[in-house]
Amino acid sequence: MTAIDDMTEGRDSEPLGEVGAESPAMPEVVFDVEELSVYYGEFQAVQDASLKVHENEITAFIGPSGCGKTTLLRCFNRMNDLIETAKVTGSLRYHGVDLYDSKVDAVEVRRRIGMVFQKPNPFPKSIRANVAYGPRVAGLAKKGPVMDDIVENSLRKAALWDEVKDRLDDNALGLSGGQQQRLCIARAIATDPDVLLMDEPCSALDPIATTRIEELMHGLKDDYSIVIVTHNMQQAARVSDRTAFFSVNVNPDSDNRTGILVEYDSTQQIFSNPSDERTENYVTGRFG
Amino acid sequence: MTLATIGTVARRGATGFERKRTDVAGGLFKALILSALVVSLLVLAVLLIDTVADAWSQLSTRAWDFLNGSLRSRSIDDKLGVKQGLYGSFWIGVFVALTAFPIGVGAAIYLEEYAAKSRLAALIELVIRNLAGVPSVVYGLLGLFLFVERSTVFGFVGLGWLADATGGRSVLSAGLTLAVLVLPIVIITAQEAVRSVPSGLKEGAYGLGATKSEMVWTQILPYAAPGILTGTLLAMSRAIGEAAPLILVGAITGGLTRNPELWDASGLREKFTALPIIIVEWVSERGRDPGFAEAAAAAIVVLLVLVLLLNMTAILLRNRFERKRG
Numbered sequence: 347m348t349a350i351d352d353m354t355e356g357r358d359s360e361p362l363g364e365v366g367a368e369s370p371a372m373p374e375v376v377f378d379v380e381e382l383s384v385y386y387g388e389f390q391a392v393q394d395a396s397l398k399v400h401e402n403e404i405t406a407f408i409g410p411s412g413c414g415k416t417t418l419l420r421c422f423n424r425m426n427d428l429i430e431t432a433k434v435t436g437s438l439r440y441h442g443v444d445l446y447d448s449k450v451d452a453v454e455v456r457r458r459i460g461m462v463f464q465k466p467n468p469f470p471k472s473i474r475a476n477v478a479y480g481p482r483v484a485g486l487a488k489k490g491p492v493m494d495d496i497v498e499n500s501l502r503k504a505a506l507w508d509e510v511k512d513r514l515d516d517n518a519l520g521l522s523g524g525q526q527q528r529l530c531i532a533r534a535i536a537t538d539p540d541v542l543l544m545d546e547p548c549s550a551l552d553p554i555a556t557t558r559i560e561e562l563m564h565g566l567k568d569d570y571s572i573v574i575v576t577h578n579m580q581q582a583a584r585v586s587d588r589t590a591f592f593s594v595n596v597n598p599d600s601d602n603r604t605g606i607l608v609e610y611d612s613t614q615q616i617f618s619n620p621s622d623e624r625t626e627n628y629v630t631g632r633f634g
Numbered sequence: 635m636t637l638a639t640i641g642t643v644a645r646r647g648a649t650g651f652e653r654k655r656t657d658v659a660g661g662l663f664k665a666l667i668l669s670a671l672v673v674s675l676l677v678l679a680v681l682l683i684d685t686v687a688d689a690w691s692q693l694s695t696r697a698w699d700f701l702n703g704s705l706r707s708r709s710i711d712d713k714l715g716v717k718q719g720l721y722g723s724f725w726i727g728v729f730v731a732l733t734a735f736p737i738g739v740g741a742a743i744y745l746e747e748y749a750a751k752s753r754l755a756a757l758i759e760l761v762i763r764n765l766a767g768v769p770s771v772v773y774g775l776l777g778l779f780l781f782v783e784r785s786t787v788f789g790f791v792g793l794g795w796l797a798d799a800t801g802g803r804s805v806l807s808a809g810l811t812l813a814v815l816v817l818p819i820v821i822i823t824a825q826e827a828v829r830s831v832p833s834g835l836k837e838g839a840y841g842l843g844a845t846k847s848e849m850v851w852t853q854i855l856p857y858a859a860p861g862i863l864t865g866t867l868l869a870m871s872r873a874i875g876e877a878a879p880l881i882l883v884g885a886i887t888g889g890l891t892r893n894p895e896l897w898d899a900s901g902l903r904e905k906f907t908a909l910p911i912i913i914v915e916w917v918s919e920r921g922r923d924p925g926f927a928e929a930a931a932a933a934i935v936v937l938l939v940l941v942l943l944l945n946m947t948a949i950l951l952r953n954r955f956e957r958k959r960g
Binding site: 423425428430453454456457460461463465467468469470479480483484530533534537 | 750751832834835836837838839840841842843844845848852853856857
């Protein structure tokens with residue numbers, strides 16, 4: 347709570363028990379998305395998405411390309427702010443705090459909500475410097491034993507420590523693609539976030555590296571809430587607890603393609619007994 | 635493709651591959667572009683060989699004296715040399731680096747990373763691109779107006795303090811004028827270097843909670859450094875080779891009494907000359923005293939070596955940085 351208070355500078359916080367009260371068995375809600383729409387200039391990329399992401403769960407966003415799943419994911423840590431024309435309407439609450447409130451500092455949000463990108467993007471620096479980057483800009487530590495601990499723990503959590511412990515000062519670009527992506531996960535973990543957002547983290551990896559990342563995600567879920575965008579339905583079925591299926595509405599007048607959230611439910615439900623016909627068509631491979 | 639057509643293709647096998655005719659147009663085209671390359675290399679080679687041959691009498695016998703000597707009225711003078719020109723050109727390079735580099739890089743980063751993508755930004759970009767093509771003599775006029783004469787803009791903004799600071803017709807004025815001349819080039823090359831930074835690196839930094847300035851310092855500048863450095867060094871060598879603006883700013887060849895050491899900063903606000911000016915002067919003197927043709931050639935060799943050294947440094951630095959970034 348104190349951390350959230352920092353972010354909003356004394357803004358009255360909402361009671362956190364409220365959402366949990368409606369269904370006591372449910373884990374705590376991390377993100378509460380209501381009627382969220384995203385625009386790029388005149389173009390609407392996502393329309394009225396509403397869903398709740400729960401703590402210590404893996405939530406998967408699936409759907410055909412252009413359905414706005416990545417766009418929505420990038421709202422969760424305000425990465426869309428980097429696109430000048432992007433505009434977000436509706437509400438996106440993180441533990442009850444409106445992330446798009448004018449008092450919220452996007453930089454602080456990104457320190458708390460880590461992100462792993464589609465293509466592994468290690469910095470062209472040493473492995474150590476990559477992991478140390480986040481803690482350093484956040485002012486958590488500079489050098490010395492404290493930073494060494496952060497680096498080691500982050501790499502251990504990302505199941506990379508044993509492979510790189512003897513060459514921490516080598517350039518990260520010398521690692522394989524799968525190792526690079528695990529390094530990016532370690533780098534995201536190093537800022538001690540609550541949430542990990544993963545934007546198709548395995549799309550550039552081979553099947554073996556993909557399996558390792560998926561195993562890793564199962565372990566990470568104990569400490570973090572994870573939201574993963576994937577175009578791979580099997581991956582969503584394998585790793586996630588809940589799945590949101592997105593589809594595309596094509597505007598017949600302008601030919602604009604707007605993403606809509608079709609269905610959001612437990613992963614088992616989505617894949618075995620979806621309530622929407624479009625979801626069923628997609629998960630059974632009849633389109634997309 | 636139906637099965638039947640696939641069968642046909644397979645049965646045709648590997649027949650019909652034999653060369654049926656010689657490709658005349660292709661051969662002609664290749665000969666043409668090759669001769670274009672040969673011609674351009676040949677012109678350069680002739681120029682270089684001719685210059686070095688002319689310069690030989692000076693460089694083979696008294697190279698060190700020539701580098702240390704000063705402007706003289708007769709070409710056989712023992713003390714004839716280019717040191718005053720080296721002094722001017724060296725400090726012009728220093729001032730260009732000191733002013734055009736930070737201003738150019740700053741402007742480029744602002745344009746690429748901070749400025750909103752508006753019509754105004756596009757217009758500014760266009761203006762900068764056009765400024766890079768403005769004839770250097772125009773910049774000479776600007777330098778004369780800004781740094782040399784005690785001018786007033788619009789009748790009331792006094793620029794006298796600028797002329798006071800530079801000492802008027804001085805190396806300082808010349809360096810600042812040439813810095814303004816190469817500024818658009820520095821901005822454009824730095825912009826290109828900044829633009830070449832992969833978006834993944836920028837997003838990675840932002841995603842870890844870096845602020846914009848942290849991202850610029852930790853990602854953009856290190857990654858763009860080789861490109862920026864190369865651009866700056868090439869701009870410096872361009873500045874060192876310019877003669878026209880220097881004539882307007884007041885480089886002279888007569889009446890230079892001092893011959894200061896390279897690092898002697900006390901001559902920066904005094905009358906000056908530079909290598910290109912010396913070359914122009916000596917070439918025009920060769921009718922009166924044919925020995926000056928050889929002196930001019932020797933001065934050209936000195937200038938060429940200087941510029942080549944700068945370009946080589948640029949290449950070496952770029953290679954080193956590129957290795958470092960993997």
